[in-house]
């Protein structure tokens with residue numbers, strides 16, 4: 001996975017993107033957990049105008065499969081390393 005692809009996912013996770021809200025499988029790259037999209041209730045964090053927040057950790061670090069990448073532990077780990085370590 002190149003850095004450009006990671007950056008695209010990162011930016012999408014911080015916004016209310018259409019692709020994100022249409023995803024079926026999502027993952028949090030802060031706690032490295034994948035979950036079905038219906039677990040993520042806060043799809044539009046409209047007050048803050050940020051992306052949805054993780055039900056586990058409350059961080060807006062959710063990415064979804066509609067963004068064009070399969071949500072795998074490898075992907076979430078790569079994102080975690082790049083943005084949270």
Ligand SMILES: [Zn+2]
Pocket residue numbers: 028029030031032054055056057058059
């Ligand atoms: Zn989380």
